[in-house]
Amino acid sequence: xxxxxLKAAEERLLEMRRAVLxxxxxxxxxxxxxNKDEGMDTYDLASEERDREISFILSxxxxxxxxxxxxxxxxxxxxxxxxxxxxxxxIAQGRLEALPFTRLCVSxxxxxxxxxxxxRKASDDDRFYRRLGATDLDEENS
Numbered sequence: 001x002x003x004x005x006l007k008a009a010e011e012r013l014l015e016m017r018r019a020v021l022x023x024x025x026x027x028x029x030x031x032x033x034x035n036k037d038e039g040m041d042t043y044d045l046a047s048e049e050r051d052r053e054i055s056f057i058l059s060x061x062x063x064x065x066x067x068x069x070x071x072x073x074x075x076x077x078x079x080x081x082x083x084x085x086x087x088x089x090x091i092a093q094g095r096l097e098a099l100p101f102t103r104l105c106v107s108x109x110x111x112x113x114x115x116x117x118x119x120r121k122a123s124d125d126d127r128f129y130r131r132l133g134a135t136d137l138d139e140e141n142s
Contacts, residue, residue: 009081009082012100013100013101014073016101017066017069017073020062020066021066023062024059024062024063027059065101071101072101081096084103084105084108085104086104086105087105089105091104091105092105
C-alpha cells in the first residue's frame with residue numbers, strides 16, 4: 001500500500017480515537033453531574049435509570065469502536081493494514097476510506113454476515129420448535 005495512503009489512514013484513525021475518547025469523557029462527566037436524585041418522583045427516577053442503561057450500552061459500543069481503532073493502528077505499524085484477515089487479499093482503498101478500522105474485504109464481510117444470518121435463523125427456528133413442543137405437551141397433559 002502506498003505510504004501516503006497509510007499515513008493518511010493513520011492520521012484519520014488517530015483523529016477518530018481522539019473523538020471517541022472525547023465523547024466518552026463528555027458522557028462520563030454528564031453522568032456524574034446527572035446523579036442528583038433530589039426532588040425526583042418515581043417516573044423521573046425510572047426515566048433516569050433508563051437513560052443510564054442506554055448510556056451504558058452506547059459506551060460499551062464506543063469501547064468496542066475504540067478497540068477496533070487501536071487494533072487498526074497496530075496493523076498500520078506492523079504492516080498488515082489493508083489486508084483481509086480471512087482471505088489475506090487486499091482490502092479496497094475505498095472500503096478503508098469509508099471504514100478505516102475494517103478487518104475484512106467486502107466479499108469476506110458479506111460471507112460472514114450471511115453465516116451470522118443463517119446462525120440466527122437456525123437459533124430462532126430452534127426456539128420456535130422448543131416452544132411449539134412445550135405447548136403441544138401442555139395440551140396433551142390437560
